[in-house]
Amino acid sequence: MSQPGIQISDLSVEFAGGDADPVTAVSGVSQEIDAHRFVSIVGPSGCGKSTLLNVVAGLQQPTAGSIMIDGKPVTGPDRRIGLVFQEDSTLPWKTTTDNVAFGMRILGVAKRDQQRRAQEMIDLVGLQGFEQSYPAMLSGGMRQRVALARTLAQQPSVLLMDEPFAALDQQTRILLGAEVRRIWRQTKQTVLFVTHDLSEAILMSQQVWVMSYRPGRIIDVIDVDLPDDRDASVVSTPAFNELQNRIWSTLQQEAMRGFVAESTAA
Amino acid sequence: MESTVAAPVKTESPHTPTPVPGRRRKRPSTGLLSAVCTFGLLVLGCLFWHLGSALAWWSPATIPPLTEVTPALVEILGSGEFWGDAGRTGFEIAIAFVGGGAFGLLVGIGFWKAPTIGRVFEPYLVSFYAVPLVLFYPVMIVIVGINQWSVIILASIMAGIPMALNTWVGLSGLPPVYLKLARSLGCNPRQTMFEVALPAAAPFIVAGLRLAVVYALIGAVAMEFVTASAGLGFRIRYLYESFDTVEMFVYVLVVLAMSLALTFLLSVAERALLRGRAGR
Structure with a gap:
């Protein structure tokens, strides 16, 4: 069924x-x-x-x-409901980890779970090694991965x-x-x-x-x-x-x- | 769903590159370089000053020689009168910066929240910017009397206006997607303001702060020039009227040093507040 x-x-x-x-x-x-x-x-x-x-x-x-x-x-x-936007919605003052945890923070997820889940989602979207990077250091495609990870972390x-993907180049x-x-x-x-x-x-x-x-x-x-x-x-x-x-x-x-x-x- | 993390597809694309080394490592050396340069320029400036006086490029009545100003500086820095003046001016600047800055921030936020009011008042705020507010000192004196509050109020207004305009411009220029994100997450108004809107507008707000501190300083010293009975601005005018060029120069140097120190402090604060953003 x-x-x-x-x-x-x-x-x-x-x-x-x-x-x-x-x-x-x-x-x-x-x-x-x-x-x-x-x-x-x-x-x-x-x-x-x-x-x-x-x-x-x-x-x-x-x-x-x-x-x-x-x-x-x-x-x-x-x-x-989790939303992924067309525009770049990563927050430029937050690192990848903090960006991914942002949705959970607003939704009131416990601090410990935030860290663990953020890391899982970063791994899932293939951004290992960029946890402490700010969006300014990431490409457009990577920022969209950060946004996707943030949305997935809310477990919608x-x-x-x-x-x-509208704002990205063909290969990306x-x-x-x-x-x-x-x-x-x-x-x-x-x-x-x-x-x-x-x-x-x-x-x-x-x-x-x-x-x-x-x-x-x-x-x-x-x-x-x-x-x-x-x-x-x-x-x-x-x-x-x-x-x-x-x-x-x-x-x-x-x-x-x-x-x-x-x-x-x- | 959390346990099903499979090995991600390894691609050789430019989109999963290895971490780039942080730009931070370069910073101490540029900081050191700029410190050395500043010191070098200072030494050159003193040398030029000394040389100019020694070779009589200008009369000692115009610019007194460094050899006279330096001992006077040491002596004045040890006097209670100086610290009284400096303390008073410092207090005025601090209050004008904090009070004017906070007021400007609130006005900027208010204009953003109520765009109609913002559109009505914006032209006046902008033209007020161009008015030499010192002109209003007689009014201020009538209202609050001859004391430091007339200085503080006018300096606060001068500091508050750029702060209000910058805050407003920064908030109005927010990428709409940030607010959409906040709404989709169910942010309450406080979260939207403090977690999204204000941090996003921070580059503008910090630029507003830098202007605010400069205007607070200009406002305070200029107002003391015309109205006050104490303070660094007042002392400069007093010494100039009594033809004491050497001591006057000491005070001018102190005000210069103060403005440089404030600018430096603000640039340090700016770097801390805007960490990680493009170009920083």
Whole structure:
């Protein structure tokens, strides 16, 4: 039997647009993710992917609908949820260890556990030897590892990642993507991963949701039936290509629609 | 989930390099170098001063010779009057720095918390910055009387303004992701302020502190010049009016030394407060 991980019911988000018409960022989204599954959302830019993620994280109130995590509703920021941001969120005045322990400190984890767990997570993300380094001495990819370790150290049951590799170069993205997959296969959190990169979505996840341009709806759900221990070489297989073509055929129209809407608005 | 830590994939990528040796090891030598340079410059300056006086490049009424100033310095440093003046000025600077700095910090935080108020008052605060506040000394004297509090109040205002502006700029420029992080972790307002916002704005706040100490010093000495009946600023004016150039120079040197010492102390504090950040 599969347990519920994230349940999104009839979710809509509207923004009051000042004197303009209200903008509907997310409209009528109902989806479920079983616990321990890895799901990606792809969609054209401006489609409300990040808004959806913010609502699931409890950072933003939906206009309608509800979110349940492990069968219990989300009403605000929640310690069952761990967030990884697109921007560099390491705190420049803290060493790697202190950065990784920061979330636990705020959540009131006992001091001794903080040290032990921080070290475990630093080992897990491969930052041994950099415990006392400050972010200024680390590369962008390493800082994102620190942020990931901080989030994992909070031991959330759900991991929400908002384009976590978008600010990194191509090689770092591929390497870090493989790392995230390896870590997920160990820790088995329920993951919702937002990206605009098609192959990244297929490579990382078990299921891909395609989101439409405004108002954001989930217009296609594709199961990725690639081997669980896949690596980057899977990109050249026919199965991968087929998936990519299928997602792209849906996404293409939406991306075009978004492109036209954005350029006429500007 | 904690026991399942497998050996991480070893990659030869640049993203898991070996630890770089800390920059810290270089610091003592640069510190030593700068100390040697400072001392060297000081010796050169004294030499130039002595030479200039000896060769009569300037008249002793303009700049008295080092050979006269040095014994006067020793004598004055031993006098109770000097320590009374220095103590009073030091007290004024300290109060203006601490009081003005704290007040500026609070104002900066307030402006950040209430952006509308910040936008309303910012232009006045900025233009107030440019006003020579010494002009207000008659008002101050009427309000608090001829005592050191008129000096302290004006010096505090001078110290508080850069502090307020810097704090505000630093807080307004916070990367939004820090606040998002704080919110996602469920930080309470106190944690958000002290664990995230203020440390993140620290480079600006520390720069504000450096300005505050300089302005406190300028404010205190300049105000003593015009209003006070004691203090280093007052003594310099008094000696200058009684044509005692030698003693006046002694006091000028003392004020110079004081400002250098304060700047040095602040730079030490800055290094400690901003440890680990880019460029430090």
